[in-house]
Amino acid sequence: MLAYIGLGSNLNNPKQQIKNALIALNDTQDVKVVALSSLYQSPxxxxxxxxxxxxxxxxxxxHLTALELLYVCQAIEVKQHRVREKKWGARTIDLDIIIYGVQVVASKQLIIPHPEMMNRAFVLVPLAEIEPDLKVPILGNVQDLIDKLDISGLKKL
Structure with missing residues (x-):
């Protein structure tokens, strides 16, 4: 199954935090990182x-289920000292499953496609960089979603 995971950090050397998370993902049994976008900076x-x-x-x-992949992502966050003090607070690392194949998941633990992805340039632009013609389940073409957003605050590094 192909899945897309968003990575974000703004504490303790964010570029290194993202690198460490990617290594941890790739070192996980039944998970192989096959594509990576550029890094982007946003407020x-x-x-x-x-x-x-x-x-x-x-x-x-x-080969993991979406829920098993979520648990892997959460374990990586814990290992990298992610603290959840407040919504949208500063963090060492954040791993979000954005898309999991063509599946639509709506459970207490997990919603896929990610429920806020269509509002976030820092998700959609790197997603389109990897897969420009991607059709997001329920939401449509990734480029059409980007066209509806103000992406002026996003800076490719």
């Missing part, structure tokens, strides 16, 4: 006073 989505975020998107090939 916090809530406008709060915290450092800008560094974001990327990776494509993984996995």
């Amino acid at each position: 916090p989505i809530d406008g709060s006073k915290q450092p800008d975020y560094i974001n990327a998107m990776c494509q993984v090939d996995t």
